[in-house]
Amino acid sequence: MRLPAHRASSAVLAGAYPFLAPGPVEVGVPVGRDVLGGGVFCFDPWSLYEAGELTNPNVLLAGVIGQGKSSLAKSLALRSIAAGRVVYVPGDPKGEWAIVSDAVGGTVLRLGGGSGTRLNPLDVAGTDGTVGRRARLLAAVAAVTLHRSLTAAEQGALDAGLAQAARAVGRPTIRQVVEALTAPDRQRARAEGVLVEDRVADGRELVHGLRRLVSGDLAGMFDAPSTHQIDPSAPMVVLDVSALGTDDDALAVATTCAAGWLEGALASSSAKRWVIYDEAWRLLRHPELVRRMQAQWKLSRAYGIANLLVIHRLSDLDAVGAAGSESRALAEGLLADCSTRIVYRQEPDQLATAAAALGLTEPERQLLPLLPRGTGLWKLPHRTHVVRHVLTAVEAPLVDTDVAMREGR
Template sequence: MILRKLRERSGSPELGGPAIHVGSRHLRVGGGVCQTLLVIGYPRDVSAGWAEPLFSYPGQLDISFHLDPVPAPTAAQQLRRRRARLESAHRTSTAQGRVEDPHQVTAAMDAAEIADRIATGQGRLFRVGVYITVHAPTLEMLDGHVQQVRALCSSLLMDVTPAMFRAVEGWISTLPLGTDAVGTARSMDTDAVASMLPFSSPELVADLGETTVVYGINTHSSGLVAWDRFYGDLDNHNSVILARSGAGKSYLAKLEVVRSLMVGVEVTVIDPEGEYTRLADAVGGTVLRLGSPGQPGLNPFSLPPATEDEQGFTTRALFLHTLIGAMVGDLSTTDRTVLDRAIVTTYAQAGITRDPATWNRAAPVLGDLAAVLEELATAPDTEEGFARAAQDLVGRLEPFTQGSHADLFNGPSDSTVGGHLTVVSLRDLPDEMRPVGVLVALDAIWRHVTTRAEARPRMVVVDEAWLLLQDPAAARYLARLAKAGRKHWVGLTVITQDVGDVLGSALGKVVIANAATQILLKQAPQNLDMAREAFQLSDGESHLVGTAPRGSALLVAGHQRVGFHPVASPAEHRLITSDPAELAALRAEEEDPYGGVPEPPDSEAKATGGQEVDG
């Protein structure tokens, strides 16, 4: 049937027509020739990625794997018969005084081990057929390629044989049809099958778990680069992505976010430019637009449940000191004393004390703190120095309590961080307000990821991190998250385009040093020497990150280095692209999905072919 369809497609009534010519070993198709090799022997002991040299062969090869699971009862019966034959042959040879055959003994041991694994449910048995079709423009070049492929297979301890008088069947078996027309298969268990699949890179050796993410295709071979930040013996779950502007760092970060969501990782993003909102809307995530009119804010006075933080009152008071310091500038010793007294009084007026039983009451807001400071400034029993300090703080806090962005800090906490994806957008915040907004967002995220309610892998993505590192308070919070995140199963992803600012500050170096996974895209020439020294890059690796095409990256994890290029599916690309031309085309498509073509008729007209029917 398949041959008949191929003849019909080629327009030739005969098999030997101009489109397909069949020889004893080769097949002439579409202006070229090809020959199929059947894999009939495999090495006994292999490691992950052992067949990678075959997948990265520079010529044109079509390699197909045909996996047919064998039912457990049938597998057990086959293994029992095989063990009986092998043990019987061994006993016969021993009785006749023959020299022990090591291959026979090894085969019996392997059959017994596989039988035990299948009986205990640790593996399954498969019938595996592997076929290699070699392509070339001419028959002479084909002979040379076939010899090279056979030599390569021999170096991998694989036995191959040409598909004699079955050239068509071999070719069909390597087409993406899922059809094994040859039927030359061997029995293998789960581990052996997994080691053959091209889902690993030989340059990258790592333990992969349930949260494995495919980053892209190895730039030095055709293997896939897969990495798991939350599993294995990594020092921490953190990652840094460093690149110059336009190198594709946000694209890679969003691709990792999408694929992390698929494997059950909870993701929270601090998004300075609103790049992740389309992605969040598409996957049903939550978007907190700080500073946007009518949008909910985050109240820094809100207390956590006592079950999550027994020191919640003290923690809130200390954070309020940090936050107000970021709002109004440096605080003197007198300012801090007055502020501490005002914070405790503000909570007390709301009925909240150090007793956890009072923490479920409505929390005060920043305006309440300003009112308490005003009372301290005008109270007759307040010392003159304290009164001046209190009045000064009231004036410096006025933009945040009565200004245009008072709703962000001077209202109840109507929004929370949580869910499978939360994006905190800072796009609507003015530049001078962003350090404060980032600090509030980081505090809310830290409070969420340290909750004891549910233990699950979480990822915190901070895009354009150089904006945070410019503010000392936000930089300290980022460094704290980088250091202590592992204890709470949290991985911090720091993305920045200004490598000099990150490596030029002490807290930036702390963030880099506490990232077990480091990804370098194309670097600016002026930052190349700094990146080379910080990440201990070789001459070849420095050349790679200095001349990498857009999107290509170098993954550095300790002594392991591998170059890769991220590849997204069309559906993923639509969600993560930030190219203005593509975004404009997508918006136009959403507004006019039929591209100017009249909208199709309604269901009744469709049923009648679009024509009116009488009666």
């Protein structure tokens, strides 16, 4: 019997005939088994960037709960440390990273809950772009607390208040900026053509918003000089914000402030380092935080940073704004700044969003709801792999956050 010939693209045939799939990535730390091509799949964003395989070192990791994305993030951190990299987690909302940090001799700073830890997110003196970084951070935090973007007048008042506080003390705190907003410099205001009464009025709502960090539920964490300094030799630094509970706005503000403090503390470091944003969907709900993240990510290559953004599903990006809006464009820009996209199993109702956001082929789209636990689709600019993550016996108790559920505890 003679069967009719069948024509298809190599992208389609690669799903049925593994020998058409690209060979495994052999540069970097081992991740697991390449399901289609066979062999060990390795990954290191810095090495791949230097080889021209990636346009930037940033990574997006998406997957529904219980599919092993958290285990992948943690084991990638552990293995990267063994390869000489450094790992920072600016906001650990569940307190899951402390055990990982302790295992490698890292540092864990706990915020809130009576810990007494204070971090000054404006403590970035002596680095390039200090004024701009401080202003962007304060504007982002104020926008979250006010639940809206700042007006031009408010931004002007904030810039003036920040400058006034910096002139007074060099390294200002948020508390001192609030005081400057309340009592602006009359002569400076006049020199800028603004009545001091108008400047007070322009900053009034900013004061109400920022007071959450001075006398509200976030007081005592980011409103005074830092009580800790980062040990540059520490392989991992984790900022544990689990004591803040489940208030999404509070966690988003705390993570942003903590990230700002880390950025200032690490500006002079030349180490290749991961910055891991766990449960990042909380940050994506706020356009101003996304705007600030995007600005910082643009500097990743200059500072040797690879950002890892961990979310549940690609539709988390929809929370920023409607299609075509400026807010949505910001989120899509953040995604575009991730050359590596790792997608674990997605529910059927998420397939269209995932395919559109990542530019998936039809076979790749059909594969997503079928992926078993611990197996993900790794999409790089010039190649796609299906990788089964392999945990070692030493890593498993440190990184597997779902073991208690599976054992019925």
